[in-house]
Amino acid sequence: MRALVQRVSEASVTVDGTVIGEIGVGVLVLVCAMQGDSTREAEKLAEKLAKLRIFGDTAGKMNRALLDTGGAALVVSQFTLAADTTRGNRPGFSTAAAPDLGAQLYEHFAAHLASLGPRVETGRFGADMKVGLINDGPVTIWLEIPPDGGEKISD
Structure with a gap:
């Protein structure tokens, strides 16, 4: 599974003109499931994110995690994180x-x-979403948990 994590002062997601999710201080997480992923990768990614030390301590160093700060997460599906741009100019998402x-x-x-x-808070999977955010820092981190061959969710 892949995620692009942005530390934010605030973030929101809107569908059809209605705000369906919003947070104050925390992280905006754009997340993409890849072929071969299972619940195991989803859980490992969530655990990594919860403990990722990207928030400042009293000395201003990034030593605090989301769990330490009481911050929130806005989780938005983003299949385009699977983009393959190695051939031509049109990304593939296979x-x-x-x-x-x-x-x-x-x-x-x-x-x-x-x-x-x-x-x-979450967006709506598959919807045309409008995402607004104020990136704090800016701090933007790429996380990826490769498939480990664990038990898959059946289709």
């Missing part, structure tokens, strides 16, 4: 998980992250 599996893993990731403690 390495992304199939939509049904992608939706299940996205929801599992968000639920597992919430079970670890932070407040989690």
Whole structure:
């Protein structure tokens, strides 16, 4: 599974003109399930994110994690993180998980992250979403948990 994590002062996601998720201080997480991913990768990614030390301590050093700060997470599905741009100018997305599996893993990731403690808001899988954010820092981190051959969700 892949995620692009942005430390934010605030973030929101809007569908059809209605805000469906918003947070204050925390992280905006754009997440993509890849072919071969299972619930194991979703859980490992959530655990890595919850403990990722990207928030400042009293000395201004990035030594605090989302769990330490009481911050929230806005989790948004983003299949385009699977883009393959090695051939030509049009990205290919064949390495992304199939939509049904992608939706299940996205929801599992968000639920597992919430079970670890932070407040989690979400976008809507497959919807045309408008995402707004104020990137704090800016701090933007790429996370990837490669498939480990664990048990898969059946289609």
